[in-house]
Amino acid sequence: MSETSLLPKNASAFELALEATTARIGNVPVVVREVWNPDTCPYNLLPWLASASSVDTWQADWTDEQKRGAIKASLAVHQRKGTIGAVKRALAAIGLGVKVQEWFNQDPPGDPFTFKLIFETDQTGIQFDDIAVILELVDNAKNLRSHLTEIVPIVTTRNQPSMATASNSGTEVTVDQYLDPIVVINELVIPI
Template sequence: MSDTSLLPKNASDYELALEAVTARIGEVPVVMREVWNPDTCPYALLPWLASAASVDAWDANWTDAQKRAAIKASLGVHRRKGSIGAVKRALNAIGLGVKVQEWFNQDPPGDPYTFNLIFETDQTGIRFEDIDKILAVVDSAKSLRSHLNEIISIVISRNQPAFATASNSGHEVTVNQYADPIVVINELVVPVTEA
């Protein structure tokens, strides 16, 4: 027992060993404020930080950015838990941009206390593996009286149109074996007729 010990003289061996171990806690090279910050927390400690931050839906297969974003959004989700805003915030935190359409905003109005999720995706759409994740996040954030009616995926193609022109002056051009132009849309051939 050292001179600075706060233990009584009749302390057990276990208490003395515990005191010796905790006396060196200041030598641990981890800064606590870095561990409690989702941006600076070591990757291996993220599941424990998520548990401490009460992240309801967690997937070990998420990317590093998705895990950190879910931890950051946890407080905001819990503040609004049981609302559509919490559902949006939770899904946006893991990188799934979503619009929520409640029953009274549908045309015609849907069943009371139901809602649709509308995802705008690129050509790949939503994978089946992601649907289970989406449902887990929605169930943890929505109101108990509300029910998910439908997941609507809107596939958006973002491509720039390409135009080409050719001009020629002063020459006579003769076209042999001319064929009417056709347009192919999703493997459907549409003949182009002149008006």
């Protein structure tokens, strides 16, 4: 038992061993600032940081960038929860740019308190597996009275102009002793 021990004199051997072990915990180098920052947090600790940051939707198969983006956007999504801005931020955090068209902005107007999501994507589009994640994100961020009626993907193909060239090479042949052709028809020779 050390002089600074808080254990009573009748402490068991297990309690003394536990005290000796935990006394060295302060020597373990853990930079708390790095662990609580989504940009510098070690990859294997991101699920715990997401839980502490109150991330509503989390997928283990997301990319590193998507996971860190969801953690970064969590506070802003919770501050605006129940608004279209929260829906946009939640989807933008995992790399999905979206436009939200509420019922009164549709032509013709939609049913009251409904909205559409309009995704502008490249040629890859939206994967079928991502639809469930999108619906979960939207459901967690939208207000309770509004309902998603349609997801409209707008697929854009961007291509650079291509250029082609063609070249031709050949050889020049010179005939020194040229003979006029002779045509033979039914054993009759006709010079041309």
